[in-house]
Amino acid sequence: MRSSKWPLSLVMLLTCQVLLLLLIRQVRGEESHCTSVAGMVKLLDLEAQLIDNLEDYAVELEKKLETVRRSITSLRLENDKARSSTEEYLSNPLNSFSLIRRMNRDWMIWQLYMEDPIGLPQVEKIQELREHMPTNTDVEEAVTALDRIQNTYGLKVSHIAHGLLNGKQYNVSFTALDTYAMGQILFDQENYLAAASWLYQSIVLMEVYKLPAPLELSKNEVQMVYAETLLKLNQNADALKVVNIALTDRPHDIKLLMKKSEIETLIRTGTKSAPLLKKTLQVQGTEAPTAYQMGCRGQFPASTDGRLHCRYNSTTSPFLILAPLKMELVGLDPYMVLYHDVLSSKEIEELQGMATPGLKRATVFQASSGRNEVVKTRTSKVAWFPDSFSPLTLRLNARITDMTGFNLHGSEMLQLMNYGLGGHYDKHYDFFNQTNSNMTAMSGDRIATVLFYLTDVEQGGATVFPNIQKAIFPQRGSVIMWYNLKDDGVPNTQTLHAACPVIVGSKWVCNKWIREREQLFRRPCLKKRL
């Protein structure tokens, strides 16, 4: 029998390459610059280094410039003197010798001096630092995040560009470079409607502010991309207008002239250049908001259920009799309560401090692969801490037991999370609903979720339950707790929830997923299932 095996070395080489690729993906996933505010702090330090480096470069340039200018002065002095009385000057052998020598040698040295590149170490330094700088993928993620904020909250692009966020004016604004990057990348993502708004803003901003020379945008280029976007949206007449405006600046530009005739043909023949997509037909901001969007925007009606009210809860444990917690019943299906002032400032700072160095891009369990994976629907960074990590984690767990009455044995580790630019977590359930999976075999499903808010979030970042029309806005030190499973252990689909995109703020949360197995004697009805 003939075996047709590949040479072992080749197989090993390929395996190594695959592993390396996986490793690179992993590292990049963790790096993922925009997904946590805490993680972006190091970019500012990096930028400070880059500015210092550019300043070093300027010093080098100045040194050379100084040398050149000083020499010009003395050279000109000698030359002027000679030319005012040429014959007398040249008849002196010292002068004529010196002239010949200068012309033969010095000017060649000047040429070499001029050719000598300046600031090579500084150029190399940038190259070195580039390894730690955001990649194209980071920029694409940032674009997606900003587009998500715009969509979820129904904001106008012109408002965002001028720092008017959800009705509040901030003293920041975009340059044409920012808006153009938004436009270009949204165009590449075939989100033409949003791209058009950003490109239009770029043209407006280019009229207003002057960009520094090496970064300067070509107005022509922006106009071309804008016209192209309008064509994708079947706004052919508008595209023609844009090209005509561009032609007033550059009447002989061959690309513009060709584009003009192409659009004129389209208009004459009534050709649609793109199929009319449903998405492109919607006018931005006019479509009715979904339940999720309404929740994020704080537009759910206030609860009128008389059974829901605030009280001090001192029944679950002896500790609470001494130190009752301010409890607010939020809903009964699922059972959901909010506790106020559970964490002190000191505790919050300690939690943030221990999490910051280890923050990694958050993952989501994928039933299809049976593994946790990085996904676009969850953008934040997390760090996990075992119960016994520190006196604080032990105290926190004791407090969770006080609040919920649950035994935390076999529950998941504390998860600390920080959201970044437009950070969110799409609608999801916390339960696994998988009877025989590795995720639930040991300790059962996630019977309850306890979510601590470590920070206020200036704008956005609510926890929204679209099915039951509840939205919880983060308040520093408060905790929301709800049951994911019904009394008989069956998953409760009313618990569908999402973390709305953060508009402004650094949202920190800490959560604990409590598993059902240990609660056998605490919620006896679960016996049926286990």
Ligand SMILES: *[C@@H]1O[C@H](CO)[C@@H](O)[C@H](O)[C@H]1NC(C)=O
């Ligand atoms: C806005 O920011 C600019 C520069 O960043 C500053 O000069 C100006 O004083 C600020 N205006 C207000 C109202 O804070």
Ligand SMILES: *[C@@H]1O[C@H](CO)[C@@H](O)[C@H](O)[C@H]1NC(C)=O
């Ligand atoms: C206190 O909280 C526990 C757990 O959430 C709950 O079972 C209990 O009914 C609450 N007590 C009162 C008086 O609301």
Ligand SMILES: *[C@@H]1O[C@H](CO)[C@@H](O)[C@H](O)[C@H]1NC(C)=O
């Ligand atoms: C849970 O799993 C069962 C069996 O696979 C399925 O019938 C049910 O729809 C699932 N429930 C939810 C809420 O996903």
Ligand SMILES: *[C@@H]1O[C@H](CO)[C@@H](O)[C@H](O)[C@H]1NC(C)=O
């Ligand atoms: C559980 O884990 C084992 C070993 O890690 C794996 O072989 C098995 O496929 C997993 N089962 C499920 C349901 O994911």
